[in-house]
Amino acid sequence: MSAGPSDVQIAPSILSADFTALGRDIAAVERGGADLIHVDVMDGHFAPNITIGPPVVRAVSRVATRPLDVHLMIAEPDRYLDAFVGAGAAMLSVHVEAVPHLHRTLTRIRALGARAGVALNPSTPVSALEDVIGEVDLVLVMSVNPGFGGQVFIPRSLEKIRRVQSMLRAAGSSALIEVDGGIDTSTIGDVVAAGGRIIVAGHAIFGTGDPERATRALREAAGVAHG
Numbered sequence: 001m002s003a004g005p006s007d008v009q010i011a012p013s014i015l016s017a018d019f020t021a022l023g024r025d026i027a028a029v030e031r032g033g034a035d036l037i038h039v040d041v042m043d044g045h046f047a048p049n050i051t052i053g054p055p056v057v058r059a060v061s062r063v064a065t066r067p068l069d070v071h072l073m074i075a076e077p078d079r080y081l082d083a084f085v086g087a088g089a090a091m092l093s094v095h096v097e098a099v100p101h102l103h104r105t106l107t108r109i110r111a112l113g114a115r116a117g118v119a120l121n122p123s124t125p126v127s128a129l130e131d132v133i134g135e136v137d138l139v140l141v142m143s144v145n146p147g148f149g150g151q152v153f154i155p156r157s158l159e160k161i162r163r164v165q166s167m168l169r170a171a172g173s174s175a176l177i178e179v180d181g182g183i184d185t186s187t188i189g190d191v192v193a194a195g196g197r198i199i200v201a202g203h204a205i206f207g208t209g210d211p212e213r214a215t216r217a218l219r220e221a222a223g224v225a226h227g
Contacts, residue, residue: 008192008222009035010215011069013180013202014060015051016149017211023063025211032215036069036091038180038200041084046098047073047146054080054087061088069198071119071180073146074098078105085112093117093140093178096128106135117178121146122154126163133171138198139164143191144181149202153182158194165195185221192222 012034017025026037039057044050061068067090074080077094078101084092092114099105102118109116118129119140129139141164143157157179164177179196184204191199201218208214 007197008219009176009198010219010222011036011038011178011198011200012205012211012215013038013040013149013200014206015040016202016206018206022060025206026060026064028211029205029215030065032212033219034066034215036198037064037066038202039068039070039089040202041070041072041074042147043074045075046095049147054083057084057089058087067091069093069178069200071117071140072098073119078108081105081108081112085109085114089114091115091117091138093119093138095119095121095146097121097124102132103135106132110135110137120160120164122157122160126160126167129164129167133167133173133175136173136175138176138178139168140178140180141196142181143179143183149207151182153187157181158190161191161194161196183218185217188218188222
């Protein structure tokens, strides 16, 4: 089935934005047609970087007009679900590798009123989703190893996206596949063709000097490549 730009959601990651002018950068990508604002949360334990917490998410929620897509790359995420949803997260993704009782965690996220996502690291098999597939609203396929922006897309991620799509279809699930890592105008077409529908991009947008134009360019690349 052909997918045009309207079928793909662009989620600029503020990890690569200018934190001295975060409101300006968020406004720019929203003018460029961003559908979501992606927020990467790292704690220096689960992922080898330290980024932001609920206070910054709360500040972003005050200036953003798009839903906040919050990705928790942290140890013991259950301790912080309430805080992040309370700060404004509309979507909250946790890593299967970090959560011992995944079904309970996903149920809690939904009970808080947010959409529940499960993230998979590059080395984590798709089979890890089998027993919770009915509880997820989105599956986040990491196409780089978590930690830092500007990494190169891992080509084998495309086959992984296709396997996730097959699993979702077999389960009759309407969950969307989100893809994060190394995506730019040269890779987004293949990602969309494989089944990616929420596309996260950081460096490719905020590293260009013109986030508004870069957001538009990504959307156009997605549509032209798979339209």
